[in-house]
Amino acid sequence: DIQMTQSPSSLSASVGDRVTIACRASQTIGTFLHWYQQKPGKAPNLLISAASSLRSGVPSRFSGSGSGTDFTLTISSLQPEDFATYYCQQSYSAPMYTFGQGTKLEIK
Amino acid sequence: QVQLVESGGGLVKPGGSLRLSCAASGFTFSDYYMSWIRQAPGQGLEWISYISSSTRNRNYADSVKGRFTISRDNAKNSLYLQMNSLRVEDTAVYYCVRVDIGRDYFDYWGQGTLITVSS
Numbered sequence: 001d002i003q004m005t006q007s008p009s010s011l012s013a014s015v016g017d018r019v020t021i022a023c024r025a026s027q028t029i030g031t032f033l034h035w036y037q038q039k040p041g042k043a044p045n046l047l048i049s050a051a052s053s054l055r056s057g058v059p060s061r062f063s064g065s066g067s068g069t070d071f072t073l074t075i076s077s078l079q080p081e082d083f084a085t086y087y088c089q090q091s092y093s094a095p096m097y098t099f100g101q102g103t104k105l106e107i108k
Numbered sequence: 109q110v111q112l113v114e115s116g117g118g119l120v121k122p123g124g125s126l127r128l129s130c131a132a133s134g135f136t137f138s139d140y141y142m143s144w145i146r147q148a149p150g151q152g153l154e155w156i157s158y159i160s161s162s163t164r165n166r167n168y169a170d171s172v173k174g175r176f177t178i179s180r181d182n183a184k185n186s187l188y189l190q191m192n193s194l195r196v197e198d199t200a201v202y203y204c205v206r207v208d209i210g211r212d213y214f215d216y217w218g219q220g221t222l223i224t225v226s227s
Contacts, residue, residue: 034213036153043203043217044153050211087153091212095141095158095167102152 002026002093006086006100012108017078021103023071023088032092035064035073038102039084047086048073083107110134110216112204117221124194124225130187130204130218138182141207143214144189146200154200157189158207172198194225 003026013019023033031051036044046055048064051071061076075082088100116128128144144157157178158167166178177190187204204218 032211034211036214038153043220044214045217046213046215049208049213049215055215089153089155089213094212095160095165096169097143097155097158097212099153099155 001096002029002090002098004088004090004098004100006088006103008103009101010104010106012106013078014108015078015080019075019078019105021073021086021088021105023066023073023100025069025071025090025092028068029090029092031067032090032094033064033066033071034089034091035062036087036089037082037084038087044087078105080107110206112206112216112218114202114204114218114221117202117223119224119226120194121227122194122196122225125190125192126194126223128189128191128202128204128221128223132185132187132204132206135206137180137185140209141212142178142180142187143205143207144176144178144187145203145205145214145217146198147203147220148197148200151200159187191223194223196225199223199225 005024007022033051035048038044052064063074085102085104111133113131156169159178175193179188201220203220205214206216208215
């Protein structure tokens with residue numbers, strides 16, 4: 001099975017900060033890597049697909065990069081509504097899928 | 109707009125059974141693969157099952173294989189999850205999720221339904 005490891009597990013930052021979340025796959029997955037945002041009590045929402053494709057309607061301050069085994073999600077200037085938990089997910093081994101353990105982004 | 113609405117959650121005793129349903133609307137249901145994903149309280153996301161558009165292919169996480177069965181009725185635009193031999197560790201919010209055709213990301217999620225397994 002492909003394991004996904006996110007770092008850090010939690011992160012404190014301030015409004016306006018630039019933040020980067022990393023996701024590493026246990027084997028190469030090309031660009032079959034996707035990012036989700038989840039707010040408390042809500043279902044996750046897709047932010048970025050195929051490592052770097054921003055979903056329509058998602059603010060341009062979000063960006064993704066990487067291929068192979070190492071990926072990053074960057075928020076260029078944190079807004080109050082961005083404080084949430086972020087998950088990466090691989091679909092290289094579809095129809096078997098795995099998520100990272102999540103990164104909780106908190107207000108400093 | 110795409111809508112996925114789960115139902116069937118609740119409290120069940122260990123060893124019991126439950127059937128979840130998901131009503132889909134706003135898209136051609138029969139064109140899409142679907143999945144169930146769960147989230148235990150305070151924990152991360154766990155993919156548990158997948159079904160192809162024609163029902164020909166199904167897949168399960170090891171944690172539920174042999175106990176859960178995914179199915180769909182394309183005429184009724186509905187997805188199901190039959191859960192048998194439930195365990196305390198199956199306690200979670202269960203999400204019905206649409207799978208993108210091509211890259212297999214999860215593009216639309218239901219609001220989730222809570223299953224609590226407890227004696």
